[in-house]
Amino acid sequence: MNEIVIDTEYVTLGQFLKMVDIISSGGQAKWYLAxxxxxxxxxxxxxxxxxxxxxxxxxxxxxxxxxxxxxxxEE
Known part of the structure; x- marks a missing residue:
């Protein structure tokens, strides 16, 4: 299982998809999830x-x- 480390309270699923290089822009998140x-x-x-x-x-x-x-x- 891969770890994704964040330095904020949370990230949205759309931001996450960008972080792991599944999508290249936030506008693609809706399409990807559909x-x-x-x-x-x-x-x-x-x-x-x-x-x-x-x-x-x-x-x-x-x-x-x-x-x-x-x-x-995690420190």
Whole structure:
């Protein structure tokens, strides 16, 4: 499982997709989520504004699984 470290309280699912190079701009998030399954904590998610926080697990089938880590809590 890949770790994605954030230095804010949360990131949105759209921001996350950009961070892991799935999309190149925020405008593509809506399209990507409409066309592909994305699971957050084992639940299907299609809201690009979904807030991802420390320890949330994001699964992108055929891409991989990611865990969100807070940079300040991991010190």
């Amino acid at each position: 066309e592909n399954d994305v699971f957050v904590n084992d639940e299907l998610e299609n809201r690009r504004g979904r807030k991802l926080r420390h320890e949330d697990i994001v699964e992108l089938p055929e891409v991989g699984k990611f865990i969100v880590k807070d940079a300040f809590l």
